[in-house]
Amino acid sequence: MNWYAIKAIYLSELARTWRTPMQSIASPVLSTSLYFIVFGSAIGSAMASIDGISYGAFIVPGLIMLMVLTESTSNSSFGIYMPKWSGAIYEILSAPVSAFEIVVGYVGAAASKSLILGVIILLTARVFVDYSIMHPFWMVLFLFLTAVTFSLLGFIIGVMADGFERLQAIPLMVVTPLAFLGGTFYSISMLPDFWQKVTLFNPVVYLVSGFRWSFYGVADVSIVWSLVMICSFLALFLVIIWWVFRTGYKVKV
Amino acid sequence: MTTILEVKNLSKRYPSGLQALNDVSLSIERGEILALLGPNGAGKTTLISIICGLVNPGSGSVSVDGYDVVRDYRKTRSKIGLVPQELSINMFDTVWNTLRFSRGVFGKPANDDYLEEVLRSLTLWDKRDEQLQSLSGGMKRRVLIAKALAHEPEILFLDEPTAGVDVELRRDMWRLIAKLRSQGVTIILTTHYIEEAEEIADRISIIRGGEIVLTENKDQLMKQLGKKQLILHLQTPVTSLPPEFDDFEIDYDAAAQRLTYTYDSNSQKNRVTEVLGALNRADIMLSDVRTEQTSLEQIFVNLVEARA
Ligand SMILES: Nc1ncnc2c1ncn2[C@@H]1O[C@H](COP(=O)(O)OP(=O)(O)O)[C@@H](O)[C@H]1O
Numbered sequence: 001m002n003w004y005a006i007k008a009i010y011l012s013e014l015a016r017t018w019r020t021p022m023q024s025i026a027s028p029v030l031s032t033s034l035y036f037i038v039f040g041s042a043i044g045s046a047m048a049s050i051d052g053i054s055y056g057a058f059i060v061p062g063l064i065m066l067m068v069l070t071e072s073t074s075n076s077s078f079g080i081y082m083p084k085w086s087g088a089i090y091e092i093l094s095a096p097v098s099a100f101e102i103v104v105g106y107v108g109a110a111a112s113k114s115l116i117l118g119v120i121i122l123l124t125a126r127v128f129v130d131y132s133i134m135h136p137f138w139m140v141l142f143l144f145l146t147a148v149t150f151s152l153l154g155f156i157i158g159v160m161a162d163g164f165e166r167l168q169a170i171p172l173m174v175v176t177p178l179a180f181l182g183g184t185f186y187s188i189s190m191l192p193d194f195w196q197k198v199t200l201f202n203p204v205v206y207l208v209s210g211f212r213w214s215f216y217g218v219a220d221v222s223i224v225w226s227l228v229m230i231c232s233f234l235a236l237f238l239v240i241i242w243w244v245f246r247t248g249y250k251v252k253v
Numbered sequence: 254m255t256t257i258l259e260v261k262n263l264s265k266r267y268p269s270g271l272q273a274l275n276d277v278s279l280s281i282e283r284g285e286i287l288a289l290l291g292p293n294g295a296g297k298t299t300l301i302s303i304i305c306g307l308v309n310p311g312s313g314s315v316s317v318d319g320y321d322v323v324r325d326y327r328k329t330r331s332k333i334g335l336v337p338q339e340l341s342i343n344m345f346d347t348v349w350n351t352l353r354f355s356r357g358v359f360g361k362p363a364n365d366d367y368l369e370e371v372l373r374s375l376t377l378w379d380k381r382d383e384q385l386q387s388l389s390g391g392m393k394r395r396v397l398i399a400k401a402l403a404h405e406p407e408i409l410f411l412d413e414p415t416a417g418v419d420v421e422l423r424r425d426m427w428r429l430i431a432k433l434r435s436q437g438v439t440i441i442l443t444t445h446y447i448e449e450a451e452e453i454a455d456r457i458s459i460i461r462g463g464e465i466v467l468t469e470n471k472d473q474l475m476k477q478l479g480k481k482q483l484i485l486h487l488q489t490p491v492t493s494l495p496p497e498f499d500d501f502e503i504d505y506d507a508a509a510q511r512l513t514y515t516y517d518s519n520s521q522k523n524r525v526t527e528v529l530g531a532l533n534r535a536d537i538m539l540s541d542v543r544t545e546q547t548s549l550e551q552i553f554v555n556l557v558e559a560r561a
């Protein structure tokens with residue numbers, strides 16, 4: 001195992017964050033704060049509580065999930081796409097590193113970043129709403145699995161993308177809508193019957209539900225299903241990455 | 254002498270269908286400087302890319318210090334440093350960070366003293382905290398060299414190191430190459446500048462259309478294929494040369510009043526004396542005499558034309 005390489009990739013990717021603190025940290029924190037102000041404090045005060053949880057507190061887990069999902073995906077896709085685009089990837093391809101080590105470095109850094117961001121947003125939320133965390137261990141586990149899974153997805157997107165437009169298409173057109181419709185702002189039991197069934201095809205529902213359960217002990221779907229789903233996605237993305245490297249897809253000819 | 258790099262019957266066809274390399278074999282000794290000389294599109298970058306792991310080999314094999322570049326890629330790649338043809342770098346990194354990154358990625362523990370030495374030898378030390386985007390093209394190229402040296406490689410590949418660089422940097426680079434060689438580093442550089450190959454290489458491989466046309470010790474190459482020319486300027490023009498001269502390989506340019514006798518510089522059997530004697534007998538007076546050795550350039554052109 002080339003630990004020095006993993007460390008080098010990991011640290012240089014994290015350094016990228018500190019180089020652009022406005023874009024990497026301030027802007028996601030600001031936008032979630034706006035959600036908290038508008039939906040949590042302003043509109044939330046006029047909303048009925050859901051499952052006995054005040055609306056402001058109800059949306060906290062979903063909003064953190066939303067942010068971690070999108071940031072993991074876009075961060076990771078950007079991280080691997082940039083050297084591909086600039087050509088600097090030659091160095092990693094010519095280095096004594098395995099595909100596994102490359103993935104650990106890039107995905108680890110992207111996941112770390114969004115975990116840090118998740119924690120910052122969690123603390124920020126405290127300023128606006130009161131929430132409690134019933135199962136801290138599960139909360140951390142869900143956050144961690146989500147960050148890793150979607151950083152893997154971002155990595156796949158970054159490797160396969162052959163333009164900036166493509167790079168942003170999936171996060172923008174797929175991940176964000178799914179996250180919005182994933183039960184961040186409502187309980188799926190509030191939907192008509194038909195749409196409840198449709199919603200169950202949205203993987204984000206399971207993440208948000210499980211994550212919210214770790215806060216308040218209530219969930220839209222069973223916690224077991226949430227875990228099964230997140231682990232299945234993790235496995236799926238790992239298989240895709242394995243395939244990508246095996247075939248050298250768009251990286252090596 | 255031990256072989257450090259062995260390329261055997263290597264062929265490569267790109268997915269586009271283009272046959273970039275065709276049955277290339279090449280063996281390189283430890284500590285030598287080999288120039289891979291060939292026109293654009295000859296396959297130089299492809300060959301280097303396969304050795305370094307950037308491109309998958311087609312058929313054939315490549316081994317570095319006895320290790321296969323595919324099977325034992327960790328061993329082979331940690332011995333190799335690559336300076337790519339393009340200025341491919343992360344523009345937002347600082348010089349110092351990008352160097353530390355290179356060393357780490359190649360699996361070496363940090364060694365700031367060594368990196369400082371590398372930067373100083375490339376006159377980059379004062380720029381260590383600058384972002385790469387703020388450096389000039391020449392400076393960026395130096396950074397690429399520094400990155401390639403960051404993990405103390407045994408073999409250094411330089412892909413067209415002096416294409417488009419100024420004279421000063423070219424001289425610096427040649428000096429650096431000589432220094433690295435004295436430290437025992439094996440150097441393989443590609444170039445389409447013949448003077449470059451002529452100036453610094455021990456051996457020269459000529460590659461064309463994906464095939465190695467010849468690999469030869471530079472001096473030997475010059476000797477073997479080296480033609481010499483005796484150029485004689487006449488004091489007064491003559492309309493035609495006496496029939497006696499038909500015997501020699503002689504060109505006569507009446508307008509320039511110039512006689513050119515071409516001969517093999519190695520051969521003891523050249524007929525310089527006879528040519529001069531014949532001139533004397535014909536009462537042709539000379540105003541100037543000089544000789545010219547054919548350059549590698551001419552050799553190269555001859556070879557390429559011969560096979561075209
Ligand atoms: N990735 C690629 N896909 C298809 N063809 C390529 C690729 N890279 C290089 N080629 C072609 O292979 C041939 C050799 O290219 P290259 O090795 O770059 O030559 P050189 O470095 O000697 O100029 C050229 O015709 C080039 O167009």
Ligand SMILES: [Mg+2]
Pocket residue numbers: 297298299338412413
């Ligand atoms: Mg080239």
